[in-house]
Amino acid sequence: MTEPAQAEQVGEPAPARRRDAARSRELLLEAAVALFADRGFERTTTREIGERAGVDPALIARYFGGKMQLYLAAVRVEQGDAAPADLLDEDRLRDLLDRFDRRGPGPSFQAAVLPGDSTEVQQAARTHLYERLVAPLRDRFAAEGVERAQLRAELAAAAFSGVILARSSGAFGELAQTESAELLPLLRDLLDGSRPAR
Structure with a gap:
């Protein structure tokens, strides 16, 4: 029996999957586009964005630099590349x-x-x-x-x-x-x- 199979057999939890950084960034951006469009910049919190995305809101600073930079990225997404x-x-x-x-x-x-x-x-x-x-x-x-x-x-x-x-x-x-x-x-x-x- 292999090691992972043995670990599962004795009831040990499987190792936590590392979250895909690109996917986390994408989820934050999608949530931000929706929330900023619905509530505007001031009434949208980073916590709400993180909750909607299912991602730690602290990652906003890591991936975007802050709320304003996330807003600018959301505006670019909304306006498209053309x-x-x-x-x-x-x-x-x-x-x-x-x-x-x-x-x-x-x-x-x-x-x-x-x-x-x-x-x-x-x-x-x-x-x-x-x-x-x-x-x-x-x-x-x-x-x-x-x-x-x-x-x-x-x-x-x-x-x-x-x-x-x-x-x-x-x-x-x-x-x-x-x-x-x-x-x-x-x-x-x-x-x-x-x-x-x-």
């Missing part, structure tokens, strides 16, 4: 306005544009914002031969970010109360104005 359309694409702009109206500016957006405590988190958020908002617009402007495409794309992304933050904070009453369908063409004109008229 390059987004630029801010001048009407469908893309409408989708962003609708998303911000439903959820407000998420923590990754706020971390990118507002001062924070963690430079690492802020840098990750800024990289994400750059990839999703600035780069596609820069590429469009460059393809159209617009001078200083990078600067103009950053200017448009900054204007968009300012509108979103002011709208969500209620700093400007009419801006906050205007329906996104009415705001959409005005915002597109504002962003399109960041490049010179031809």
Whole structure:
């Protein structure tokens, strides 16, 4: 009789299986996507994510670096790998306005544009914002031969970010109360104005 068979025969527990790190990471990410979408960043705890995933929540720090980095990873999963359309694409702009109206500016957006405590988190958020908002617009402007495409794309992304933050904070009453369908063409004109008229 082999050793493992003997151990089972005398009632000793089988050795604990080592959890697959890749699978644990995947389970945490799946749980995070669902919980962040349902409750948002602030109302979702790492403990709840771990419980839903069936994984020790301490592994969030190990695999992702922390809750914010997990949130950024969840956002990337939700948005997919495809390059987004630029801010001048009407469908893309409408989708962003609708998303911000439903959820407000998420923590990754706020971390990118507002001062924070963690430079690492802020840098990750800024990289994400750059990839999703600035780069596609820069590429469009460059393809159209617009001078200083990078600067103009950053200017448009900054204007968009300012509108979103002011709208969500209620700093400007009419801006906050205007329906996104009415705001959409005005915002597109504002962003399109960041490049010179031809």
